[in-house]
Amino acid sequence: MAENKTESELFITRVFDAPRETVFKAWTEADRLAQWWGPQGYALEVEKLELFPGGQFLGCQRSPEGHVMWGKFMYKEIIAPEKLVFIQSFSDEKGNTIRAPFSETWPLEVSNHLTFSEEDGKTTLTLSGGPYQASEDERAAYESMRPHIQQGLMGTLDQLDAYLKQT
Structure with missing residues (x-):
């Protein structure tokens, strides 16, 4: 997968007051991920989490009103506890990629590159990503x-951050 930046890529850096191993596990262990991933107020139910290149995370997010959205990650690269690369998509309950429920032009796939570095017991997470193998219309929708x-x-x-402070 190319590491080349595109106009559509997003970059976020965040420092957590927790060791790198703990932050990495929060991203890669189903019981931990279910405690914090997704929009505020939504519950995440993890169907599967296969942490190896080619493996898949599959889960559904349930809104307070009961609306359900399925999604998946296809893991591309895992270097514990330094790096995590995955392709994120909306899916059905069987893990088949589907269009986003809110847009016919939303990218079918979004790449996510996470790096974790530690200094003095604090972890810096750098997240970058954007449309993956997307059409111009999909890139425009993302932008x-x-x-x-x-x-x-x-x-x-x-x-x-709140989850890590509780652990």
Whole structure:
């Protein structure tokens, strides 16, 4: 997978007051991931988490009103506890990639590159990513939603921070 930056890529850096191994496990162990991943107020139910290149995470997010959205990660690269690369998609309950429920032009796949570095017991997470193998229309849809994506990811990372403070 190319590491080349594109205009559509998103970059977020966040420091957590927790060891790198703990932060990495929060991303890669089903019981931990279920405690914080997703929009605020949503519950995550993990169907499977196969942590190896070519493995898959499959889960559904349930809104407080009961609305269910399935999603998956296809793991591409895992270097514990330094790096995690996966392709994220909306899916059905069987893990088949589907269009986002909110847009016919949303990218079918979004790449995510996470690096974890530790200094003095604190972990710096750097997240980059964006549309993967996307059409121009899909890239444009992603770009038009960039502020909302960033805001959503920051909220999710706030939940990760709160989870780490409890552990």
